[in-house]
Amino acid sequence: MLKEYDVIIIGNGIAGLYASMNLPKEMKVLNICKDFAWECNTFYAQGGITTARDEKDIGLHSRDTLEAGSFANDKAAVETMSKGSLGVIEDFIRRGFHFDMENGNLQYTKEAAHSIARILHVGDATGRYMHDFMMQQNQHYLLKNSLVYDLLIEDAKCFGVKVMIEYKPYVLKAKKVVIASGGVGSLYEYHTNAKSISGDIQGICYEKGIELENMHYLQFHPTVFTKIPWARKMLLTEALRGEGATVIDDEGNRFLFDYDKRGELASRDIVSHAIYDYKQKTNKEVYLDFGNFDEKYFKQRFPNIYKSFRDVGYHPPKERIPISPAFHYSIGGIKTDINGRVLDIDNLYAIGECASSGVHGANRLASNSLLEGLVFAKRAAEDILGSGFDLKFHGFDEEDKTILHEKNDKIIKRQLRRVMWDHVGIVRSRSGLMKAKRFIYEQRNVGRLLELRLNSAKAIIEHALNAPKSIGSHLMKDQ
Ligand SMILES: Cc1cc2nc3c(=O)[nH]c(=O)nc-3n(C[C@H](O)[C@H](O)[C@H](O)COP(=O)(O)OP(=O)(O)OC[C@H]3O[C@@H](n4cnc5c(N)ncnc54)[C@H](O)[C@@H]3O)c2cc1C
Numbered sequence: 001m002l003k004e005y006d007v008i009i010i011g012n013g014i015a016g017l018y019a020s021m022n023l024p025k026e027m028k029v030l031n032i033c034k035d036f037a038w039e040c041n042t043f044y045a046q047g048g049i050t051t052a053r054d055e056k057d058i059g060l061h062s063r064d065t066l067e068a069g070s071f072a073n074d075k076a077a078v079e080t081m082s083k084g085s086l087g088v089i090e091d092f093i094r095r096g097f098h099f100d101m102e103n104g105n106l107q108y109t110k111e112a113a114h115s116i117a118r119i120l121h122v123g124d125a126t127g128r129y130m131h132d133f134m135m136q137q138n139q140h141y142l143l144k145n146s147l148v149y150d151l152l153i154e155d156a157k158c159f160g161v162k163v164m165i166e167y168k169p170y171v172l173k174a175k176k177v178v179i180a181s182g183g184v185g186s187l188y189e190y191h192t193n194a195k196s197i198s199g200d201i202q203g204i205c206y207e208k209g210i211e212l213e214n215m216h217y218l219q220f221h222p223t224v225f226t227k228i229p230w231a232r233k234m235l236l237t238e239a240l241r242g243e244g245a246t247v248i249d250d251e252g253n254r255f256l257f258d259y260d261k262r263g264e265l266a267s268r269d270i271v272s273h274a275i276y277d278y279k280q281k282t283n284k285e286v287y288l289d290f291g292n293f294d295e296k297y298f299k300q301r302f303p304n305i306y307k308s309f310r311d312v313g314y315h316p317p318k319e320r321i322p323i324s325p326a327f328h329y330s331i332g333g334i335k336t337d338i339n340g341r342v343l344d345i346d347n348l349y350a351i352g353e354c355a356s357s358g359v360h361g362a363n364r365l366a367s368n369s370l371l372e373g374l375v376f377a378k379r380a381a382e383d384i385l386g387s388g389f390d391l392k393f394h395g396f397d398e399e400d401k402t403i404l405h406e407k408n409d410k411i412i413k414r415q416l417r418r419v420m421w422d423h424v425g426i427v428r429s430r431s432g433l434m435k436a437k438r439f440i441y442e443q444r445n446v447g448r449l450l451e452l453r454l455n456s457a458k459a460i461i462e463h464a465l466n467a468p469k470s471i472g473s474h475l476m477k478d479q
Helices: 014-021 055-068 075-095 126-137 200-208 238-242 268-282 295-301 303-311 368-385 409-423 430-442 448-465
Strands: 004-010 029-032 141-143 146-154 157-165 168-179 218-225 246-249 286-289 324-330 333-335 348-350
Touching: 004 014, 004 157, 014 029, 014 126, 014 368, 055 075, 075 126, 075 368, 126 368, 146 168, 146 200, 146 448, 168 368, 200 333, 200 448, 218 238, 218 268, 246 268, 268 286, 268 324, 295 303, 348 368, 409 430, 409 448, 430 448
Parallel strands: 004 029, 004 168, 029 141, 168 348
Antiparallel strands: 146 157, 157 168, 218 324, 246 286
């Protein structure tokens, strides 16, 4: 392993891999990931990836994105993403990737709050196929099972990372560092995220005073099967509702229409809040029902859902599945400009779910995140190639006594997840947020990894406390 690189990319999901794919083979580029190569949210993405259908659709796609985001989005970033979609999808197809087709044309599906069908997919495992493809296309070296626990920053310049490999600390220098480390799923008791996703790098940014933005905008997916013991709960993709699955209570009542006239096709935050509220008020079980589906079609269109639910004892589409909202997606993050550059720190970029590029506003339009990963990865790679590489490295102390885990970390981690779910979840209150804040400030003598999680949780709570009014995915009950 080299000790100095042109570019180090933290993360091996869609954003990290596509940035790497867009950097020439001759450059010294290193991707780092925490776990197995595939243990990332990208791998688990089911429904698909949005694209503007053509130049004419850019306006409508942008409009849908802004509406879902309660117009708190950065309009220029939204248009950049929508315009960029045509190029990145074309690039995937040109490189040999196969999206599902229908009569020789790309097959588009519709998801909640999209005005038209514009989601490309590969069965119900779009993320997995895209990830496999990118792993084959990427020509740079991947360092697996390695954990970045610090950034080397001096005089507002980034010089590389500190990384733990088999519990041994290393200093790896780089002329450019790209953070593509994903969201914050593991902070919550119920979530749909890969186990490697715990907001570590957002925690480092918090500690170093690097600007985090809108951390309190968190998306809760409305249709998740939570009655399993594993940390990552089982998602039932949005595309199911897009194609006719209904949300019902014990008696078959489609109560979502009492909350929004679009029923199952309302945006995610509305459906999540409605299910949460209905359950609280009535104490009834809520189900996703597939009565409108033919079994043969279901099995062919949603093969992974069909199989994985058979494995846990359910038989869709014949049987309905009990559902609950669960934490799903981090909308805010490390603040960047339109090229993924982290503000005020030279040589540092953030792309994908860890970043706040401004595209999602107060809520994310379904299937815009894989797209965001691709478009901003490409822009960051282009920006890197167009910028100078004249950084002079100097000595960084290799000696490091960092302790990753302390004795009580596991217990505190579990408590933190509960506190975040109870007080910083779908519906928030000032008193609940204060309780959560107190819990965090009471923790002492924790290992580095838990310290970073606590930092990220702190940022979420502080941003929520500073935003007393409900908007998009942020719902305050005592405003
Ligand atoms: C179940 C599920 C279904 C989804 N379905 C869709 C969908 O259909 N369409 C859509 O657009 N979006 C979907 N999403 C959201 C989308 O998958 C993610 O937003 C997107 O894949 C994030 O990509 P990323 O590259 O930013 O991060 P990720 O793919 O999550 O990758 C993060 C990487 O960072 C690494 N990492 C993290 N911390 C460290 C550290 N400290 N040191 C070293 N490495 C680190 C991880 O190991 C991982 O390799 C879904 C998400 C989930 C969980």
